[in-house]
Amino acid sequence: MPGGRAAWQDLRMDPFEDTLRRLREAFSSGLTRPAEFRAAQLKALGCFLRDNRQLLEQALEQDLRKSAAESEISEIAMAQGEIDLALRNLRAWMKDEKVSKNLATQLDSAFIHKEPFGLVLIIAPWNYPLNLTLVPLVGALAAGNCVVLKPSEISQSTERVLAEVLPRYLDQSCFAVVLGGPEETGRLLEHKFDYIMFTGSPRVGKIVMAAASKHLTPVTLELGGKNPCYVDNDCDPQTVANRVAFFRYFNTGQTCVAPDYVLCSPETQERLLPALQNAITRFYGEDPKSSPNLGRIINEKHFQRLRGLLDCGRVAIGGQSDESERYIGPRPCRLFPRTPRAWSPGSLVPIRGPSPGLSRPCARAAPTVLVDVQDTEPVMQEEIFGPILPIMNVRGLDEAIDVISRQEKPLALYAFSNSSQVVKQVLARTSSGGFCGNDGFMHMTLTSLPLGGVGASGMGSYHGKFSFDTFSHHRACLLCRPGMEKIYSIRYPPYTPRRLRMLLMALEPRSCTLL
């Protein structure tokens, strides 16, 4: 593999050491702490998005055949929105938070101080390759950290823009992009970071957490899973079908919070099917494979995996299996040459050969609905992550909740009903990272809500101020007076019964407003 990974390994035993040392030194110097520096980095990130909009849209189109509209809605605008919010609120978020005090600390000053962790590692997946790198980056920079960003090697065009263009905008003494797949990321994870944010599959999440545990590094894990979607008999089928289809097939179903499967009665299924067909035809035309609004399956491996899932239940809508229709030829990469780059010592942009995913045809699959699905079948056992929507029949709400409760806790859960009581019951009797009644993943467009999983769908959360808090250590601070020893001395032995009573009273947790 000339100039490729082998050369990268031979040239240096540890290609990350120099860069990580540089970032650590920058952090120790205090460079990233002032609000002015953080704001300058955030503004520079905004400039990167504005100056390179076309380049980014092209990269997303090459990676996922994403339409410009979907790229704008789900990648660029979301990242820009987070930057704007952080810039507007940075000083308020950074402010020490005063807290309530007990009687014993009335003369003191008690507050939570948000301090940066230090060196943060952000590892991202391929499905929203810009959003899922930049949105966490906004939080990490706003919180005053130095950052190593590891985009997905699978969304290769976006990865290259991030590696080659983004560092020109940010202060390189405290920011670096690292490229690589499982092997390189594994080596990177041997190093000590002060915080790791990982977005990806539960399988790799376990690897990241195990590596982090060796250094006792705290982690946020944004993972995936199966997001149930309960549809009650009391509903308008066309409205439900529009909303479920839109959120299921957005980004060709490759969305961690997409509704993964529908649970409904056989009667509701009969009303939903024509409505789903109607929605799919209106959104993507009579021939979805030629729709500019339907992207591609990221690579052949995922395409084959999804094709295997079509054997479950019965195909009610879509599901064409003509391979020549599903595949389209690869387009030449317009942004960057395909040849591996040369190793430049000191650079953290190592070298890989062309991605196997890109050298093969990209796969395209029709929006599909499966019925007569059993919960023991693979389509009900694994995260689908593609344009397939299985419908599983249940007798009613109780059985739906049983099915949901047998699965791992999902990242998102949806319930559709004209009855708010039914929606509230689903909410009250289940657990999930997020919940949306009568719609798809709109809850994650709100920066006022945290995005994160629970149980197997992840730990920790981010978006908006939650990102700032995630990447900040909340330091408990109490500043006491150097004098007034008479008052402070009620704490000291010898303990008389009276003193003990006074002390216990003074230590009682309460919100005291004497001073």
Ligand code: NAD
């Ligand atoms: P993945 O876990 O395969 O890869 C994610 C990242 O981990 C990539 O950067 C990859 O290079 C790296 N990686 C892969 N194998 C590794 C290993 N053995 N050691 C160290 N690093 C390794 O995930 P993916 O296929 O890129 O993304 C799809 C998954 O991500 C789905 O499960 C989806 O639900 C999940 N996801 C979750 C969210 C969320 O917000 N919770 C968002 C998007 C995607």
